Amino acid sequence: MTDGNGNELSGWANHAYTAFGQDWGGSVSERRRFTGKERDPNTGLDYFEARYNSSSLGRFMTPDALQGTIANPQTLNRFVHVADNPLRFTDPTGMKLRTNYGYHSYLDPNDNDPWDTPGVIEPGASDYSGTGNQGTQQSSASSESELIAYYAQASDGSNYYAYATPNFNYPADTNKCNEFVADTIQKAGAKRPQVKRKGILGWLGFTRDPTAKEWATAAIPGWSAPDRVANARPGDVIAMGHRDDNEGHVGIVVGPGQTASADAYGSPKGTVVINDWGFRPQGMNGEHSGDVVVVRHYIGGDE
Numbered sequence: 001m002t003d004g005n006g007n008e009l010s011g012w013a014n015h016a017y018t019a020f021g022q023d024w025g026g027s028v029s030e031r032r033r034f035t036g037k038e039r040d041p042n043t044g045l046d047y048f049e050a051r052y053n054s055s056s057l058g059r060f061m062t063p064d065a066l067q068g069t070i071a072n073p074q075t076l077n078r079f080v081h082v083a084d085n086p087l088r089f090t091d092p093t094g095m096k097l098r099t100n101y102g103y104h105s106y107l108d109p110n111d112n113d114p115w116d117t118p119g120v121i122e123p124g125a126s127d128y129s130g131t132g133n134q135g136t137q138q139s140s141a142s143s144e145s146e147l148i149a150y151y152a153q154a155s156d157g158s159n160y161y162a163y164a165t166p167n168f169n170y171p172a173d174t175n176k177c178n179e180f181v182a183d184t185i186q187k188a189g190a191k192r193p194q195v196k197r198k199g200i201l202g203w204l205g206f207t208r209d210p211t212a213k214e215w216a217t218a219a220i221p222g223w224s225a226p227d228r229v230a231n232a233r234p235g236d237v238i239a240m241g242h243r244d245d246n247e248g249h250v251g252i253v254v255g256p257g258q259t260a261s262a263d264a265y266g267s268p269k270g271t272v273v274i275n276d277w278g279f280r281p282q283g284m285n286g287e288h289s290g291d292v293v294v295v296r297h298y299i300g301g302d303e
Contacts, residue, residue: 019086021046021055035090048094049143050150053081064095065153065254095146145235145298147188152235152252152260155184155272161262163269169208176270177250180262181237182209184252188235190298193220212248213241216294222301226294229278236295238278242288249286251277253295 016024021034033039034055037046045052051062063078082089161167161176170176186192194207195214210220216239217226223237232238232253241248251261257279262270278285278293285293 018055020058020081021053021086048091050094050147053091053094058084058086060094065150093143093146095150144188144190144300145233147235148185148190148252148298149234149254151187152184153254153274155180155260156274158272159268159270161270161272163264165270175262175264177262177264178209178211178215180272181215181250181252184260185237185298190300191222193222195220211241211246212239212250213246215239215250215296216241216248216292220296222299224297224299226296229293229295231297232279232295233297236297238293238295240278240285240287240291240293243290244288248291249277253278 015030015033017034018024023033031038034046037048037053039046040052043052044056045054045061048060050065051060053060058081059079060081061079082091159165161180163175164172166172167176167179170179182192193210195210195218196202197206197208210218214220215237219225226239229238234253234255236253237250238253238259239248239250249261249264251259254260254274257276258274259277259279260272260274261277263273263275263277264270266273278295287293
């Protein structure tokens with residue numbers, strides 16, 4: 001066990017591993033093993049939050065939720081671990097590479113990923129340009145954003161939010177795009193976003209999921225102020241609200257120019273789909289006059 005500078009810590013047992021994490025030199029009793037990940041004693045697989053990894057194969061057991069790119073053929077293998085370069089990279093979440101100076105998407109380990117322009121997100125960065133202040137809260141927010149994108153993409157094709165189906169506080173024959181967003185954020189381990197109800201119920205402390213229009217305009221605890229779509233990153237909430245009524249649409253960014261949402265035009269209506277909603281030219285996202293599509297970044301601190 002070493003500190004951030006590579007110095008051995010006293011009081012910790014040393015154990016050798018192969019490049020991809022197999023035990024070298026006998027068994028070890030510690031639960032947390034190679035790169036600090038917990039190993040399942042029954043399967044021998046290491047838990048990487050978004051998916052499990054086999055140290056003997058040097059491969060993940062399930063594919064990456066994000067697609068690869070022909071510009072980096074290594075990324076087209078969605079089971080590959082740390083881009084087959086364990087000496088340079090680690091993988092804190094099972095979805096994104098990390099070096100000692102920042103994060104890189106599996107889309108491009110050489111840091112040409114479109115999400116990483118103009119720089120990478122430093123661990124604990126306070127903004128989305130890769131040049132912010134350090135802080136463990138923001139490092140955690142970055143990991144949770146990745147998981148939000150993962151769970152959103154994994155919901156592709158789900159009929160759970162169908163227009164005709166009643167769900168909890170959502171009656172039948174209602175759009176449930178905001179419920180999809182709130183559920184996905186909660187699945188990723190972040191606090192479910194909530195706003196106060198109006199009237200006496202709000203005074204008594206009752207809350208509800210934000211509407212699409214509130215995601216586009218209102219303050220949401222744990223989330224940044226509305227930002228330009230040009231600054232979108234995986235795990236962001238992307239929203240549009242009509243200025244002339246209380247309607248709108250909301251989804252989750254899962255990749256460059258890609259949004260997962262419970263689509264009112266899906267088949268059946270309300271099916272979760274992945275498309276380019278929100279990234280289309282102005283006026284082609286269902287906007288009314290003067291409406292603007294925005295994104296919100298998860299920043300944490302919402303407990």
